[in-house]
Amino acid sequence: xxxxxxxxxxxxxxxxxxxxxxxxxxxxxxxxxxxxxxxxxxxxxxxxxxxxxxxxxxxxxxxxxxxxxxxxxxxxxxxxxxxxxxxxxxxxxxxxxxxxxxxxxxxxxxxxxxxxxxxxxxxxxxxxxxxxxxxxxxxxxxxxxxxxxxxxxxxxxxxxxxxxxxxxxxxxxxxxxxxxxxxxxxxxxxxxxxxxxxxxxxxxxxxxxxxxxxxxxxxxxxxxxxxxxxxxxxxxxxxxxxxxxxxxxxxxxxxxxxxxxxxxxxxxxxxxxxxxxxxxxxxxxxxxxxxxxxxxxxxxxxxxxxxxxxxxxxxxxxxxxxxxxxxxxxxxxxxxxxxxxxxxxxxxxxxxxxxxxxxxxxxxxxxxxxxxx
Numbered sequence: 001x002x003x004x005x006x007x008x009x010x011x012x013x014x015x016x017x018x019x020x021x022x023x024x025x026x027x028x029x030x031x032x033x034x035x036x037x038x039x040x041x042x043x044x045x046x047x048x049x050x051x052x053x054x055x056x057x058x059x060x061x062x063x064x065x066x067x068x069x070x071x072x073x074x075x076x077x078x079x080x081x082x083x084x085x086x087x088x089x090x091x092x093x094x095x096x097x098x099x100x101x102x103x104x105x106x107x108x109x110x111x112x113x114x115x116x117x118x119x120x121x122x123x124x125x126x127x128x129x130x131x132x133x134x135x136x137x138x139x140x141x142x143x144x145x146x147x148x149x150x151x152x153x154x155x156x157x158x159x160x161x162x163x164x165x166x167x168x169x170x171x172x173x174x175x176x177x178x179x180x181x182x183x184x185x186x187x188x189x190x191x192x193x194x195x196x197x198x199x200x201x202x203x204x205x206x207x208x209x210x211x212x213x214x215x216x217x218x219x220x221x222x223x224x225x226x227x228x229x230x231x232x233x234x235x236x237x238x239x240x241x242x243x244x245x246x247x248x249x250x251x252x253x254x255x256x257x258x259x260x261x262x263x264x265x266x267x268x269x270x271x272x273x274x275x276x277x278x279x280x281x282x283x284x285x286x287x288x289x290x291x292x293x294x295x296x297x298x299x300x301x302x303x304x305x306x307x308x309x310x311x312x313x314x315x316x317x318x319x320x321x322x323x324x325x326x327x328x329x330x331x332x333x334x335x336x337x338x339x340x341x342x343x344x345x346x347x348x349x350x351x352x353x354x355x356x357x358x359x360x361x362x363x364x365x366x367x368x369x370x371x372x373x
Contacts, residue, residue, distance in 0.1 A: 031140070031166040033167065037054070038052040039052075039166045041130070041141055044073045062199075066305060068306050089118055092116050092223075100155065105154065114225060118152055119152035120152070128144060129145070137165050137173060140165040155182050159180075160176075163175040170352040173349055176346055182340065187336055191318060194273070195208075196280040196281075197280075200311075203315055205295065208273050209246075209274045210243065210271065212240035212241070217264055218324055219262075224261060228333070257297040264290060268286065272284070290324050292325070295318075296314050299313050299316070
């Protein structure tokens with residue numbers, strides 16, 4: 001950003017409720033709208049560091065997990081992908097290998113014998129270029145990353161972009177796009193951890209109410225690799241087609257650690273989550289075919305986040321929009337292979353609102369107008 005724009009920011013920050021700011025010396029961009037909603041984005045991993053939205057009483061709170069010290073985001077050993085954009089291939093690749101066009105490729109294993117979220121040094125720890133961009137939909141920032149041929153074992157040079165837009169309707173629009181000079185698998189996802197009551201010590205999301213508009217999941221083995229089939233959720237703890245609390249059947253799940261960590265097969269309106277305590281509501285819409293619902297099962301209080309808060313098990317939830325996990329090795333799953341001349345592109349929307357006073361959880365009724373732009 002030019003010095004002229006920085007000077008305008010420094011002079012007008014206290015005068016205008018809606019402005020775009022980016023400090024030259026700090027790789028952080030802040031988007032604000034006139035309702036006081038703020039989206040903080042950093043260059044490392046194209047990470048959403050803060051997302052500040054109002055509760056039912058109008059009190060503002062940061063509802064995503066993360067760190068005050070930006071250096072903590074550089075290490076996936078400490079940060080479990082808080083707020084990051086995942087690539088080149090999100091979720092798991094079984095045995096950290098795949099065959100594409102008759103050639104076998106190997107990715108560094110970082111989850112038992114499997115590759116998770118792009119390998120040991122995926123896009124979540126890369127430095128992205130970040131610039132402000134014009135948008136008719138709201139204040140926006142564009143992040144770009146060039147992934148070289150052979151990056152974590154993947155073929156082809158990929159040019160990837162993520163655009164975050166904050167609208168005056170309290171929506172965050174996330175636009176993913178990529179091109180490649182050689183055939184390569186691609187699966188980009190946004191990996192923010194949410195607690196609508198604000199993440200913190202001894203806070204869980206078990207009382208959050210959730211609706212997931214998915215009748216099927218892709219079942220997994222003990223290492224969370226899909227078996228290649230589709231399983232109806234009706235009559236199982238995975239059914240959220242009628243609003244229920246996250247914790248109502250969580251402990252019925254046969255996994256170690258216990259909790260949700262599964263991909264749902266989706267239409268565009270993917271999910272709605274609300275908190276009876278704060279009254280915050282989050283609707284998730286997407287053009288992606290799947291969504292990984294994860295409830296922080298592997299957190300245990302050892303990760304200390306913003307404001308010195310220890311993040312406990314079930315302290316946050318994640319809803320990663322994506323193509324199906326391990327699609328590179330499952331012929332029954334749609335293959336997402338990006339080839340020269342093609343464009344990988346999709347949008348995910350987070351919509352924020354509040355519950356009416358004393359109203360019970362309801363089936364979501366949201367507009368999907370933003371998803372088609």
